[in-house]
Amino acid sequence: MFALLLLHLVLGVGIVAAGKLLGRRGFAVAALAPLATVIWAVARSGEVIDGEPVTESFTWVAGLDLTIDLRLDAFGLVMVALISGIGLLICLYSLSYFAADKPGVARLAGVMTIFAGAMLGVVLSDHLIAMFIAWELTSVTSYLLIGNDDTNPRARAAALQALLITGAGGLVLLAGLIIIGQEGGTYLISELLADPPSGSLVNAALICVLIGAFTKSAQVPFSSWLPGAMVAPTPISAYLHSATMVKAGVYLVARFSPMFALDGGWRGIVLAVGAVTMVMGGVRALRQHDLKLLLAHGTVSQLGFLMLLFGTGNDHIAQAGIVLLIAHGCFKAALFMVVGIVDHGAGTRDIRRLHRFGPGWTPLRIVGLISAASMAGLPPLLGFIAKEKALGAYVDYGDFAGGTLVLVVIVVASIFTFAYSARFVLGLWGVFCEDGDPVDDAGEVIAPTHPEPHAPSFGFLAPAGVLTLCTILFGVFPSLLDDLVAAATRALDPGAEPSHLHLWAGVNTALLLSGLIIVCGLVLTVLRTPIEVGQRRISRSTAFIPSSEDVFLAILRGVNTIARVVTATLQNGSLPIYVSIIILSITLVPLGAFADDIGELPEFVESPIYIVLVALIVSAAIGASISRRRIAAALMLGGVGYSMAGLYVARGAPDLALTQFAIETLSTVLFVLVLRFLPAKWEHQTPAIATPMRLAVAGAVGVAIFVFALSASNARSDVDEPSMSAAQIVAALPEGGGKNHVNVILVDFRGWDTMGEITVLVVAAAGAVSLARTGRRRGEPGPEFEEVLDEPIGDEQLEMADEGSVT
C-alpha cells in the first residue's frame, strides 16, 4: 500500500518535472498510478470483502510514536475503487479534453496524480495524524489544481478561497483529532472503534472534527468555495469536486459516526447541517444557467444528503449512504464529463446558448440523460437503488429525535434534485436556448457557441459511457454490489446487520415516497419558468442577507484590517517602542508563572560590599533612564555592567566577572561608535511622558528578572533527582579534562550550544554590518536612517498585486 502511495507521489513529481516534454501525454503517464491501484484493489478485494483488512505499518518518527498505519477495509475499498477507478477514467478523458500545446497541462496531470495519492492516503490511513497530513495534502493540491491557470485572477481567487476555507477547517480538525487521540489513548481508527473515548472534552473535539469535515465537504455555511472551484478545468472538477476530495469530509463522518453519533451533539449537528445543505444546494441548482454550476450546486446538495445518511450512526442508514456514495461517484463524474464535452465542442456551457445539435451528439445526450436520471433517482438505475434504500432505512430506523423531519427534508430535497436533473437534461436538449443575444445577470452578452460545433469522438465520450454502464449495470443487478456494500457497512460498524439490495422490494413506503418525488419533480419541471422568476425575485429582495461568499470576503477584509491596525500600532517605526514592547512581553508575560515558584528567600546581603555595588547599579540604571544625553546614558549602562561584574567578583565567580568586564568595555566603545551618527540629545523630539515611561519599563524588567532569578534558584527544591550542574562539576576533570568547570561546560558538555551561539553571532554580525553599510557607503553619501525608516514598506509590492488582480 505504501508503495502505491509512493508511486503516486513519484509519478506526480516526475510528470510535473517533465512538464512541457509530456504535454497532455502526461495524463497517459498519470493513468499508470490509478491503474496499478485498481489492479491491486481487485486482487485484494476477495479477502477484504471477507472481513480481513489488509494492513501495513511503517514507523515514521519513532521518538514521537508516529507511525504510518495503512489499513484497507471494505469501506476503504469502496473509496479506493471510486478514487482510482474514476481517476483512471478521468485520465483517459483528459487526453481528449486538453489540447497538446496548452501550457500547464502536464503540471495539471502531475498535481492530479499527487492529489490522487493524497486522497488514497486519507482513506487508507488508520492513524489519525497520518490521515490528517494526507487530508491537508489534498487541500494543497486542490489549491494548485484550481489555480492552475495562473494568469486568470478568478482562478487564483477561487483557489485561494478553497485553500483558506478547507485549510482553516483542517486546522480545527487537527485540534479535534489530537484531543480524541489523547483521550482515547490511541490514534488508530481501528482501535478507537473498539473503545471510543467520551466526555465533555471529547464532545468539544468532535465539534472540531465536524467543522473540518463540513469545510471539506462544502456544507453550509462553508459551501461557497465549491461553486467557485468550478473555474478549474472540467476534468479536475469532475474528479476533485464531485467524486473524491469533497467526499473526504463525508468519509470522516462515516468513520466517526458509529463511534460518536450518540455522544454530545454529533448526530444533531450533522443532521441539521446536512439537511440545510441538501435543500439549499438543490434550490440554488434550480436557477443556474451554467451546466457546470448547476452540477456544482447539485453536488453540494448531494453531499448534504450523504451527511444525512452517514451522520446518524445507524448501520442501516449508513448502508444506504455507501450505495449513494457509489451511485453519486458514477453519475456525477459522468455528468461533469458530459458538460466538459459540451463545453469543448460547442464553446459554451450556458443553457441559454445551447441549441439542439445534430445527430452526432445523440450518444452524448443519452449518456447525460441516463446519468441525470440516476441522479434524479429513476429506476432501474443505481441512483434509484440508493435513494430507495435511503428512504427505506429512514422509514424503518429513523425513530430517533428529528428522524421524521429529516425524512421529510430528504423527500423535499429529492424533489429539487429531480427538478435540477430535469433542468440539466432539458438544457442538454436545447430547450432553454434563447434567440438573439441573451444576457447574463450582470447584463453582459453570453459568449455564443462555436460557429461549427463539433460532436465528440468515441474516445472522448467512452469514459463517461463506462460510468453510465456501471450506473445501469449496478441498477439492474444490485446484487453485484451486495457483498461489497455489506462488508463496507460491517467495516464501519462491526455490529452492523446489513440487508440485501433490491431493485424491486415490493410496494412499500419508500416506493410510494419515490413516486411522490417523481410526480412533484415533474410538476416543478413543468412550472420551471415561474419558479425561476420567483427565485430570482426572492433572491433579489433578500440580497441584503449576506451570503456565505459575502461572509468569507468580509472575514478576509477584516483580517486584513486588523493586520493593518496591529502593524501600524506595533510597528510604527519608533525604536524605543519596539524595544519596550519586546522586553515588556518577554518579562511580564511569564512573570505570573515565576511568581508562583518563589520559595524561601535567600540571604540577600552576605557582605557590606553588596550594598555599595547594588546602590551603584540602581543609581546608574536610574541615571541611564532619565539621562537626556545619549552618550551619558550609554556610559551609565556601562556603569551598571561594571558594578554587576563587581558583584560577580564578590560572589567568587571570576569567569563571569572577567567576561562581564570585557563585554562592558567593548559594548561601551561600540555604543560610542554608533552614537556619533545620532543627535546628542533626544529630549526635544520625545514627549514628556517618555522619561517616566522609560523608568517604568526599566523598573518592570528589573522586577521581572529578580522574580525570575528567585524562582529559578528555587526550581529544583521539589525535585529529588540530583541536579545536572552538580554532576557536570564532578565530571569536568575526569571527562572533560579541564579544571575550569565553566569552560568545560561551554566547550565540551554544552559545546553544541556554544556552536549555536557563535553561529548566531556570525549571522547577527553579518546582518548589522550590511544594515550599517546600506546607510553609509564609502564614497557616496547614503540616505539617512530616518529617511530609510520613513519610506513606506511594501507599497510597491501592494501596488503590483493590485494591478495583477485587475488584469
Next chain:
Amino acid sequence: MSARRPPHPDVLMPDQGRPLILVTTVRLIYQSIIVLGVYFLFAGHNLPGGGFVGGLIIGAAVSLRYVTGGLPAVQSTFPARPHLILGFGLVTAATTALVPILLGGAVLEHGYFKLHPPGIGELKVTSTLAFDIGVFLVVIGLVLLAFEAFGDDFDEVIDGGSAS
C-alpha cells in the same frame, strides 16, 4: 541631500594632534594586552578565561588601536579581512565538532594528549582547544567587523567630512 552627519563634539575624537599620552600608553601596553588575550584562550580550560573572554580582550586591544589610529591602524594590525577571520573561526569550531563523527565518536567528543616541551613543563593539549580557538576567532572577527562598519578613518572624517 546632506552628507553623513559630522561626528558629535561630545564624542572622544582626537584632532590631528592626537593625545600624546594615550598614543604612547597604547603603544606600550598593546602587545601585552594581545598576549593577555592569547593567555586567556590557552589557560581557559583550567583557569578563568576561555576563547570568548580571550577574543573580547583582543577586541579591547583593537578598540584602543582604533582610538589612537583610526581604521587604518586597525586594518594594518589585522591584515586579514574581518569576515575571513569570522568565517575561519566558525569553520574551525564546526570542524572540531564534526571530526569526532568521522573517527567514530559522538559530536564534539574530545580527546587530549600531553606534551613535555623543554622549559615549560607539562603541557596538556585537549582538542577542545581547537573549538575554543574557533570561538576566539569568531569574537575577534565580530569586533573587527563592527569597527569596519561603524568606525571611520579619522583623517577622512576630519578633512573630508566637514568639506562635503
